[in-house]
Amino acid sequence: MYKNLRWKLLSIAAVFVVFFAVGVYPMLGAHFHLPVPEALQSRALKLGLDLKGGVELRMRVNTDDALKTTTTSTAEALRASLATSNITPMINVTSPMTFRVEGVPQDRDSQFRTASDEVTATDYDRNPLPAGTYEFKMKPNIERDQREQAVDQTMQTIDRRVNELGVVEPSIARQSNNEELLIQLPGVSDVAHAKEIIGKTAQLEFKLVEAGPASKEDLLKQYNGNLPGDLEILPGSGGDATGAFYVVKKIAPVTGSDLRVAKPGLDENNQPAVHFELKPAGAPKFGKLSGENIGRYLAIALDNKIISAPRLDGRITDQGRISGGFTAESANDLALTLRSGALPASLTSLEENVVGPSLGADSIRAGVLASLVGLMLILGFMLVYYKLSGINAAVALIFNLVILLGLMAYLGATMTLPGIAGFVLTMGVGVDSNVLIFERIKEEIAAQRGVRAAINAGFSRVLMTLLDTHVASLIAAAFLFQFGTGPIRGFATTLSIGLFVNLFTSIFVSKTLYDFELSRRQVPALSI
């Protein structure tokens, strides 16, 4: 009857030892200065900002960048609109908020005014200057909104990037003049790498190539030293002394914001590359661009550097690949930054500091002490109230705690106060599971059942209840994880892991312990 018992006991012991080694031993080792193997050290449970502190970065969002993008695209839209009515003045962006139109013919003035009203009137003020020249300046309220939006968008993008980096709960706050951000990263070891990922603008653009690759001088010569207003010269990604430059269209029909998925992969030569898929709205745009320009070259520009310029061999609609001198790591980083979206503006790093835990060492010590006191009280009560059966409950609860810590460490989760809240709830549910089972066994014994039958009935009847409570909580946790952020996610993660662990410990471990006791001797009455 108990032929599997030995294997069950052995596997339970093995599980305990493994998770103890992963989750608990490195912590004890750090505290009591015991030797901890390198492999375990690197896996040790990461503590969040509130428990351990981390790195604080102060960065300025250069919102001028975002304004310049808007101004440039408005100027280009005006140029395109004027071209349809055969007016071709010089249009130059003169500052992030202004652009200038020169050489509007006297006799076409009213036509120009109508066209410019249509394109720019909502966002720009138009000032006439002498000699057919106009200056367009962004309206102050639009400027304010744009700057505001740029900072907001930057915060959200950084949040997404940091979350992907595996730093689970970053804290990002605006400060003082509203264009500075205070970013706290818990448990970060490679600050330079984190800064690089946070700070990468990741403005991805697909632009048609007009000429190149060649040196800058050669390209300018082709245009008699005077580049048309709708074209620009961009450097290749190697773009320094090697001197490969391209002449491309200024306006990018498809940009990074049209991407739906970006993931690292390999190209046809087995070199690292980034694969992407387009959003439903982006696919037709890309299809049109590639379909109408078969045989031409398409520049893939990242932050105004051309990574590669493949030939368009056919219509491409919803997916493609960016290759060009990546390492596996840089392809990975690029995919990550593309997925999280472009920053609307570049960042300037102002300051970088190490901060201590926000909870404070004493608070943490007090919290740990209080938790241990609480655990002792619970275990003590179980032993007194349920007598020998209380040992089962105590073992199940301690296993629960150890496996939960080990799993979290193994999964690389970050431990913060909300995570601890998840712990408290898991322990509460764990106590409840044991109490439910024991109370049920008592009922069965009171109904004149034998010890073995009572135990079996207790476990099997309570199983359905436990499944209901655990599945309901798991559903809640799944929604919290999916839609919540930072701390709410931390809570949901701990809770979900805890619920699975609890089913294992309170049912499987506890039942196996009963089986073990019953296998050794005939038990006339259960100590419960």
Place this chain on the structure above:
Amino acid sequence: MHIFKSPNFDFVRWKWHAIALSWVIILAGVFVIWTKGMPKGVEFSGGTIVLVRFQQPPDLDRVRGALPGGGANAVVQSYGDPARHEVSIRVHSREVEAGASLSNTAESVVEALNTNGLGPIAPASHLCASPTEFNCVSGRRIVGPTVGAELQQRGILATVFALGGILVYIAFRFRFSFAVGAVVATIHDLLITLAFLAFFKHELSLNVIAALLTITGYSMNDTIVIYDRIRENMRSMRRDNLATIVNSAVNQMLDRTMITGGLTLLSVIALFFFGGEVLKGFAFTMIVGIITGTYSSVFIAAAIVLIWQGKAPVKVAPAAPVAPGRAAGKPANKSGKRRAS
């Protein structure tokens, strides 16, 4: 060992009293929040950071204790190069106008430190002149909330979806009235806890939010356990009316409810008394929430099922075969008499 020997309390009789009591507390809470507002922690409202450089490495908890209200609502962290003994203190700065608040808040922080014997720190109007000057304010700045409007909305959305998911699951596993009862009970617990937070002027911080999530989970667990017993009794006590069935279920589970609730409460009370100032808000919320959660699964969740079902006869599918041998030889017990002691 039993806490109650064959309990047979008529819980159902008190359902309207309980609902009235809950309404009183919730409305009082709404009134207080309406008139005084729900105080929010620096994570939600933003505030001022004052960087203070001490002569000696300071004891952060003494620094925290020196701040108004024991620093329960401030964030105190060691900062930068350890050799400079710098501490970053983040506090509210809501009452004052933005321009004035920066220096005012810095001055009041310095004053609080000095009166508590952590100084003498030079007035905040004098910023540390060089990296080697100590006992001075080395920086101050205003920061926005770390939990912005977007994150708050997402948090609320997440909670609403989670409740919706639970509603569907319980409606599927039990019946619709049970699902309504569970969700109403959960919302009830959140509202009551918020009311108590407002009565005792605890700020809504991230720690408190974590505690609110925890009690939601706890209350849900408690409610489903009792529902499960009601469902089981509906099969074994088919001749009885629903009120009797509910009563007997609650009575049968009373030992378990007391033990689980009591033990969880015990560990949270330990946290409240020994967990330090920073964890007080968390522990307080948990204490209120656990009591409310236990109360609501007995008095609110079950009562709503009763009220919803009205006097309509309870239709039950033919007794489902549970564990083999179960139910056989077991008389249909009257309420609360099942447990022989």
